[in-house]
Amino acid sequence: MNKNDFKLKVFSLSERLYPMVARMLGNATSTEDAIQDIMMRLWDKRKHLEHHPNITGFVFLTARNYCIDVLRKNKSIVDDATPYLKVLKSGEDHKDVEWEELNTIIQNVLKALPEQQQEVFMMRDIDGYAFTEIAVAMAITVEHARVLLSRARKQIGIVLENTYSYERGDY
């Protein structure tokens, strides 16, 4: 794979990687650095990539694995994340209370979901990826991705329904 092919087939996917890498790693600077690192890794593997049957999938999976490596190395951040989450604000005062309530609910729901459901939910509903992209990044089939997403959405829906049923007088 020459420089032009790489630019066309691999580097052009940088923008599609951005939401997932940004969500997984955090601030914009580290995301840009990470994408550059990922592209460097892919460039080193360009000979292997040339004959790969699914270049897009390989790129997504490389990016995801890279983020997991970084998260593992920075595991200590996990213990400090809660205070940050608590100070997230909506920017619209009248919605802050609702946002904080939702924030707590969603954290509790996600904690209760199996890991694969958490991942699929975040990749689809937060990052906005297509099922084919989610499937290759997670090394599962599209059908499996749909099933996992459906289970996650239904579970979150049930919790939202139960939490707010008082608004309809269903208590």
Added chain:
Amino acid sequence: MKEETIKTLMEKYEAGNSTLEEEQILFETADASTPNLRRWGLLKKHIKKHHLKVLTIHFGHLLKAKPLESAGLV
């Protein structure tokens, strides 16, 4: 948008069968008459705004790297 259409889209959404375009339409039409949908929309908006990195930071260490060979699956 008609209530029936929203209901159909919501069913597709919950079943994991909606397209990204349908999901966008669904959340754009959420209002006071569809409170749970509105909350979903609010949640998504905020998560996107903040990239909700903390969610992955909270749960990311649990994630498992997948073998690169598996990218040929689909």
